Amino acid sequence: MNSTPEITGPRSILHVDMDAFYASVEVLDDPSLKGKPVIVGGTPEGRGVVSAASYEARAFGVHSAMSAARAIKLCPDGVFLRGRMDRYVEISRQIGAIFRDFTPLVEPLSIDEAFLDVTGCRRLFGSGEKIGHLIQDRIADELHLVASVGVASNKFLAKLGSDLEKPAGFVVIADDRAREILAALPIGRLWGVGKVSQQEMGRFGIRTVKDFLAVPEKLAVQQFGDHARHLRQLAVGYDTRPVIPSHEAKSIGNEITFGEDISEALHLQEVLDHLADKVARRVRNQGFVAKTITLKARYSDFSTFTRSESLPVPTDGSVEIRDVARQLLNHKLGRRGRALRLIGVTASNLGPAQETQGELFADPHKIKNRQLDQLMDKVHDRYGDMISRGVKSPHGRRK
Numbered sequence: 001m002n003s004t005p006e007i008t009g010p011r012s013i014l015h016v017d018m019d020a021f022y023a024s025v026e027v028l029d030d031p032s033l034k035g036k037p038v039i040v041g042g043t044p045e046g047r048g049v050v051s052a053a054s055y056e057a058r059a060f061g062v063h064s065a066m067s068a069a070r071a072i073k074l075c076p077d078g079v080f081l082r083g084r085m086d087r088y089v090e091i092s093r094q095i096g097a098i099f100r101d102f103t104p105l106v107e108p109l110s111i112d113e114a115f116l117d118v119t120g121c122r123r124l125f126g127s128g129e130k131i132g133h134l135i136q137d138r139i140a141d142e143l144h145l146v147a148s149v150g151v152a153s154n155k156f157l158a159k160l161g162s163d164l165e166k167p168a169g170f171v172v173i174a175d176d177r178a179r180e181i182l183a184a185l186p187i188g189r190l191w192g193v194g195k196v197s198q199q200e201m202g203r204f205g206i207r208t209v210k211d212f213l214a215v216p217e218k219l220a221v222q223q224f225g226d227h228a229r230h231l232r233q234l235a236v237g238y239d240t241r242p243v244i245p246s247h248e249a250k251s252i253g254n255e256i257t258f259g260e261d262i263s264e265a266l267h268l269q270e271v272l273d274h275l276a277d278k279v280a281r282r283v284r285n286q287g288f289v290a291k292t293i294t295l296k297a298r299y300s301d302f303s304t305f306t307r308s309e310s311l312p313v314p315t316d317g318s319v320e321i322r323d324v325a326r327q328l329l330n331h332k333l334g335r336r337g338r339a340l341r342l343i344g345v346t347a348s349n350l351g352p353a354q355e356t357q358g359e360l361f362a363d364p365h366k367i368k369n370r371q372l373d374q375l376m377d378k379v380h381d382r383y384g385d386m387i388s389r390g391v392k393s394p395h396g397r398r399k
C-alpha cells in the first residue's frame, strides 16, 4: 500500500488520455496507414463494432461503439482492422511505466487513460503543469504516440481539461477559471448526469451547468434527490476524490437493467454469463486478478441484494468468474423464482496479474482456460459483443 505524504494546499492532478489509441498504435506499427481513415474493431464485411477510429475516420462521422456496417456506409474507403489487444496492452504498460517514473499514485481508468496525483513529486520535477508536459513529451519521444493532458487540482477538472482540446491537447484548469469554464458546459458533462437525468433536468429548463446552479440547492435536492448536493459541488469544480493507485482499485463491474423483469432461471443465467465474461475481460485488460466476486440483484419492488464469494486464488479467468457468479445466483441469492429487474457482477479485491502466474502455470486445466480466454479476447476484439464466452457453456446448458 502507498501512504500519501501529508500535503497541505492544492493538489496537482493530471488526467492523461491517449488520442485515438488503438488506431494510433496501428498507424505506429504500419506507417503506410498514416493519414488514412483507420477503423479498428470491425471487419470490411461489416461485422462487429468499431472500437476506435483515427481522426481521419472521425471526420466521416465514424466513432467507437458504432456498428461496422454503419461505419462502412459513412466511410467506404476506411481501412478496417481487427485490432490487436495484446499489442495495445503492451503499449499501455509502457505508458504506465512512464507515469510511474513520476509518481506511484497512478489510477488507470481504462487501457489508454489514467489519473496521476503528482502533488508529492512537485519538489522533484516542478509544477503539475511542468510534469504534464514532461509526460506528454516522453510519450511522444519514446513511444511516438500522442496524448492529451489535463492539469487541475482535482480529478473532475483534470479529466475535463484533457478532453477540451483533443488531439494533442494540453489544458490547465486553474481553480479560479473552473467556474467560468464549467458554467457554459451542457449539464451532461457533470459526472453522474446520464441521459435520463438530462431529460428530467431539461423539463425544468436546465441545460447547462449555469442553469443548474441557478436552482436553489433546497429545490434541486427536492427535485433531483440528494445526489443534487454532490452535483452542485462538481458544478463549481469541487471534487475531493483521491487518486487510487491501480493495485488499490476497488472493483470492476457490469450490470444490466432489463426492459422487462425476468424470472426464468435459464434466461437470467445467460445474461449473468454474459456479464461475468465482460467483467473478466475488463479484469484481464487492466492487468488484474480478482479475489472476490459479487452478484447484485434487484427485484421488481426495487429491493436490492448482493451476495459475495472470495476465491482461494485470485483469478482473471472467464470460467472461474462465471462459475462463482452462477453459484451466487442459483444457490446464494434465495430468489425463489421471483423476477429480477437488474442483475450485475462485480470483481473486487483486485491485484496485479503477474503475481499469480507461478501458481497459474502449475495447473494444466487453468493453462487451457487461459489460452481460451486469450483467444476469446482476440475474437471479441474482432466481433465486439456478438460473441462471449459465457453464453454457451462448455459444460452444456443447465436447467
Ligand SMILES: [Mg+2]
Pocket (backbone or CB within 6 Å): 017, 018, 019, 020, 021, 112, 113
Ligand atoms: Mg483515449
